[in-house]
Amino acid sequence: MQIIDTVLSYCGWQGVTLAAVLLLSLGIQLYYYLFVYGRIPGYKNSRRRPVLDREPPISVVIPMFSEDYAFIEERLSLILAQSYPDFEVVIVYVGQDTDFYDELRRLGTSFPRIMTTKILLDPRFPISRKMALNVGIKSAHYEHMVFTSTDAVPRSDRWLSLMAKGFLTGDIVIGYCGMERGRGFANYFMRTWRMMHAADWLARAIRRRPYKGILHNFGFTKKIYFGANGFNHLNMNIGEDDLFMQQVMTRDNVSVVLSPRATLSEKVWGGVGWWMSQLRYYGSAFRFYPGAVKRFIRLELLSRLLFWVSAVVALVLMPLEYKLAAAALIVVRYVVVALEVRRIARRLGEGGMVRGYFLYDLLSPFYAVVLGLVLRRKDERVWR
Structure with missing residues (x-):
């Protein structure tokens, strides 16, 4: 006083x-x-109660909404080179280019891990990422699935093995994806924003109060997906990594995978204007988050x-x-x-x-x- x-x-x-x-x-x-x-920094996922006795085979599901030759020639090889014995890569091509799709199918003959499927793009009926993922999930051969995008690449050949190990302790697995490192303060700001906002949902998941993952690096089982009757908020083109996850996540079914070797990098396609557009688009789901x-x-x-x-x-x-x-x-x-x-x-x-x-x-x-x-x-x- x-x-x-x-x-x-x-x-x-x-x-x-x-x-x-x-x-x-x-x-x-x-x-x-x-x-x-x-x-x-000190979190250890191994402290959780195991639900499997060995790492399962994995289906990596990747939606593709353009004729992305850069992904095929540069980034896909880093996924195929993952040090994991039993996995497949399910590519869901959404488009109209028959020649490109034929090339994808020929790629599958050279690399048996690749399986391709196609959704014909009709301008009158736009296809959302959730719809493409739904086709990929139904096409996947394995129960345990990991989802990523054509814009993201693993930073090591251990990414998939660490994500698969996450399924030992949970039916839902969430990892981290950073932004591609570049020059200038704008790039630094985007990278830091991504990391510190990821710290919010990673910290909540560690405390067994999960509410989201990141669409470039998360996974779940078919049982989880079909048990919830598929994705929710079908009137929205977004929400597969947060609004749907909020429906299926519990205190005990989420496994958090944190390691530099389990991290992915998302390609940066522009500056602050592009970044604000991305935040506005995906941030539109925030209004539906729990209080x-x-x-x-x-x-x-x-x-x-x-x-x-x-x-x-x-x-x-x-x-x-x-x-x-x-x-x-x-x-x-x-x-x-x-x-x-x-x-x-x-x-x-x-x-x-x-x-x-x-x-x-x-x-x-x-x-x-x-x-x-x-x-x-x-x-x-x-x-x-």
Whole structure:
């Protein structure tokens, strides 16, 4: 009470209120980074109760919505080169190019692991990714399936074996996919945004409160899929990695695979404009998330925004002693955050994250506010 009276007499009620906001927001931030995200680096999936006694054969299902020769010539070979004895690659081609599909089929004669199927594209009846996945699931020969995209490539030849090992302890497997590393701050921002937002759903899954995976690197069994009568939210072109997963995920059936060797990289096709378009498209599902998940995500962003705003106000307007205390709190928070981000990045196989993190940490809450405003407008690409 004496400290409060001293601050009140020295700085007024505005100073006390500012100090309360600063300390409360700092406490919330430290809780997230130390006790929520901080569980990611040391997580061991092997501690879960096994449901299988050996790694199962795997069907890798990949939808293809264009005549992507770059995928065939460059990225597909990295999937076929996976160090795993028993798997197939099911490619679902959605298009009209008969010559391209014939080439895919000829590829299957040279590489018996490849199985191709086709959905004829009719402009009057657009085909969603969920519809393509449904065909791929029904075409797959194996019970256990892993899903990825033509835009993602494994970072090692152990990716599939680690994802398959995840099925030993769960009927649903979720892994991580980062963004392709490039030059410039825009690329760094996209990579860091992907990693730290993945930290939200990875941390929740580790705490047995899962709510999503990532469409480039997740899997489940046919029993899970057909037991739920297939994908939900059929009026939307999105939702297979979150809205559907929220329907089938439980505390005990989700296996989290975290390793640099189990990480994929998604190809970057543009700059910040392309990235915002992607976030707007896939972020349209957020309105349907459970309230607890929304609060969990928003609380971290809100507390970070309040911390920075109150810290800046203290540094600009308050007396010298107050400024020094605020500066000390900024240093303490940043040291904790930087150390935890470094540990998370190492576990997920991401490099060069800490160097520019201070700027990302400062700007990303404001970017999230802009994204929230953008998401208020209906994205016509989402709806069928």
